[in-house]
Amino acid sequence: MRFLRHDLHSLVGPYALDALEAGSERDRFIRHLSRCQSCAAEVKGFREVATAMAFAAAAEPPAELRDRVLTAAARTRQLPPEVRTHARPRRARGSVPWVPWLSGVVATASIVVAVLFGFAQAHTRDELNQLKAENQAISLLLSAPQAKLLTHTVTNGGVATVVLAADRHELAVVTTGLPALPSGQVYQLWLIGKPKTVSAGLLPPAKNGQTPAVLATGVVKGDTLGLTVEPAGGSAQPTTTPILALPLPV
Amino acid sequence: MNPNDSDASRFKSAATDRRGERDLDLLLVHVARGDTDAFEAVYDRLVGPVYGVIRRVLRDPSQSEEVTQEVLLEVWRTAARFDPAVGGAATWVLTIAHRRAIDRVRSATAAAGREHKTADVHTPHDEVAEAVEASLDRERVRRCLEGLTDVQRQAITLAYYGGHSYRQVAELLTVTLGAIKTRIRDGLIRMRDCLGVS
Numbered sequence: 001m002r003f004l005r006h007d008l009h010s011l012v013g014p015y016a017l018d019a020l021e022a023g024s025e026r027d028r029f030i031r032h033l034s035r036c037q038s039c040a041a042e043v044k045g046f047r048e049v050a051t052a053m054a055f056a057a058a059a060e061p062p063a064e065l066r067d068r069v070l071t072a073a074a075r076t077r078q079l080p081p082e083v084r085t086h087a088r089p090r091r092a093r094g095s096v097p098w099v100p101w102l103s104g105v106v107a108t109a110s111i112v113v114a115v116l117f118g119f120a121q122a123h124t125r126d127e128l129n130q131l132k133a134e135n136q137a138i139s140l141l142l143s144a145p146q147a148k149l150l151t152h153t154v155t156n157g158g159v160a161t162v163v164l165a166a167d168r169h170e171l172a173v174v175t176t177g178l179p180a181l182p183s184g185q186v187y188q189l190w191l192i193g194k195p196k197t198v199s200a201g202l203l204p205p206a207k208n209g210q211t212p213a214v215l216a217t218g219v220v221k222g223d224t225l226g227l228t229v230e231p232a233g234g235s236a237q238p239t240t241t242p243i244l245a246l247p248l249p250v
Numbered sequence: 251m252n253p254n255d256s257d258a259s260r261f262k263s264a265a266t267d268r269r270g271e272r273d274l275d276l277l278l279v280h281v282a283r284g285d286t287d288a289f290e291a292v293y294d295r296l297v298g299p300v301y302g303v304i305r306r307v308l309r310d311p312s313q314s315e316e317v318t319q320e321v322l323l324e325v326w327r328t329a330a331r332f333d334p335a336v337g338g339a340a341t342w343v344l345t346i347a348h349r350r351a352i353d354r355v356r357s358a359t360a361a362a363g364r365e366h367k368t369a370d371v372h373t374p375h376d377e378v379a380e381a382v383e384a385s386l387d388r389e390r391v392r393r394c395l396e397g398l399t400d401v402q403r404q405a406i407t408l409a410y411y412g413g414h415s416y417r418q419v420a421e422l423l424t425v426t427l428g429a430i431k432t433r434i435r436d437g438l439i440r441m442r443d444c445l446g447v448s
Contacts, residue, residue, distance in 0.1 A: 005432075007428070010432050010435055011431055012434030012435055013431060013434035013436075013437070013438050014409065014415075014416035014430075014437065015370075015430060016349075016407070016412045016435055017409040017434065017438075018348055018349050018352045018409075018410075019409040019410075019414065019415050019416040019419065019434070020415065020416065021417065022356075040270060044336070044337050044341075045438075045447055046438045046442065047337060047341050047345055048338075048341055048442070048445075048447035049438055049441045049442050049445060049447060050323045050341075050345070050410060051299075051340050051341045051344045052387060052390070052391055052441075052445050052447065053303070053391055053411070054300070054344040054347070054348065055298075055299045055387040055388075055391075056302050056303065056305045056387045056388040056390075056391035057299065057305075057388075057411065058298035058299045058300040058301075058302040058387070058393070059301055059305055059313075060297065060298060060301070061297055061298075061301040061315060061318055062282055062315060065301075065318065065319065066297070066317055068319060069293060069318075069319050069323065070286070070289070070290060070293070070320045072319065072323055073286070073289055073322075073323060073326040073401075074286065076323055076325070076326060076327055078282065078284060078326065078327055078328075078329065078330065079327060079328050079329075079330050079331065079439060080330060081283075081330045088349070104307065105442060155417075157414075162349040168334075169279050169318075177366070192282075193283065195283070195284050195285060195286075196283065196284045197421065198283065214346035217330070217333075218278060218279060218282045218330055219341070220279060220283055232382045232436035233335075242398040
C-alpha cells in the first residue's frame with residue numbers, strides 16, 4: 001500500500017499516543033519523522049497532552065512498591081552518559097549562524113581553527129557531513145548563554161580546550177599536541193565526581209596533532225574533567241593517574 | 251478557551267509548571283550519575299501518574315505494579331539518555347510508561363486472541379475517584395476533553411487510556427481509518443491549545 005505524504009503526516013496523532021501497531025506503517029512514519037521538523041514539534045506537543053492525561057489518571061500504587069523499586073535500582077547498573085563525537089541529526093534546535101558566535105566568542109579561535117582545518121582535510125561526503133554535524137553541536141554549545149571556555153595543559157604534553165555549557169550539563173573537548181600513543185592504548189576522558197566517576201568517552205585519533213571534538217553530557221556540580229591513558233577500547237574506571245584534572249565550574 | 255484564565259494557570263502549576271519541569275530535568279541529570287536521593291525524589295514526583303496511566307491501560311493491578319517497577323528501573327538505568335532538548339522529564343518518563351503498558355497489552359492480547367474492551371467508550375472517567383493529588387490536572391483535562399467532538403474524545407481516550415491501536419479504534423467507532431487518524435490529530439491539537447502546552 002502506498003502512502004501519500006498527507007496520509008503519512010496525519011499519523012502523527014496515533015504515533016504520539018502509541019496507537020500505531022509495530023510494522024511497516026510505523027517504520028515508515030518514524031523515517032518520515034526524522035526528516036520532518038514540524039512533525040517532531042507536533043509530536044512533542046501531543047506528548048505533553050498525553051502527559052497531562054497521565055497526571056489526570058494518577059493513582060496511588062501499593063506502598064511497598066517504593067522499597068522494592070529503590071532496592072532493585074541499587075542493584076541495577078546504569079548506562080554511562082551519552083558521548084557523541086557528532087551531533088544529533090534529528091535535533092530541531094535550528095541552525096545557529098556562524099558569524100555571531102565567531103565575533104562574540106573571540107577566545108574560541110583555537111577551536112574554530114581546529115574545526116575549519118577539519119573541513120580542509122575532509123575528503124568524502126560522509127566525512128564532510130560528520131564535520132558539519134560536529135560543528136553544529138559545538139556551535140550550539142558555544143551559543144549557550146553561559147558557555148565557558150577553559151584551557152589546561154596536559155601533564156605529558158599538549159593542551160586541552162573545553163567549552164562548558166553548565167546550564168545544559170554538556171561540554172566539548174578538543175586537544176592539541178598530545179603525544180601519540182603506541183597502538184593498544186587510547187586517551188580516555190572522565191567525569192570525576194560524586195557519587196561516582198564515569199567515562200566521558202575516548203578521544204578520537206588526532207589529525208595533524210588535533211583531536212576532533214568530543215561532546216559529553218551529564219556534567220554535574222563538583223565534577224572534574226580527567227584524562228587518562230587506557231588500554232584500547234577504554235576502561236570502566238580510570239586505571240592510570242590522570243594527566244589532566246580540570247575542575248569544572250558548574 | 252482562554253489560556254490565561256485562572257484555571258489554566260492553576261493547571262500549569264500542578265502539572266506542567268516550567269520551573270517544576272526544570273527541577274525534574276535537573277533531578278534526572280543527577281539520577282544519571284547514580285544519585286539515589288535524586289531517584290527517590292523522581293519516584294515520589296512521578297510514581298502516581300506512571301502507575302495511574304499503566305493501570306488505565308492494563309486494568310489488572312498486579313500487572314500494573316509489575317510494569318510500573320519495570321518503567322522506574324528503566325528510568326534509573328537509562329537516565330543518561332534523557333535529553334531535555336527533546337522534551338521535559340515528566341514527558342520522557344510518562345512516554346516510557348505508556349509505551350511499556352502498550353507493549354504489555356499488545357503482547358497479551360496477541361497471545362489471547364485479541365479481545366476488545368469496549369467499556370471505555372462510554373466510561374472514560376470511571377476510575378478518577380482513586381486518583382491522588384491530581385484533582386486540578388484531572389479537572390482541567392476533563393474540561394478539555396469535553397471541548398472535543400464525541401468522536402475525537404472517544405478516539406483519544408480509547409487510544410491513550412484504552413491502549414487500542416488506531417485500527418482498533420476505527421473498528422470500535424465504525425469510522426474509516428483515514429477519518430480516525432484525522433480525528434485523533436485534530437483532537438490532540440484542540441487538547442494542546444486548551445491545556446496551553448507548547
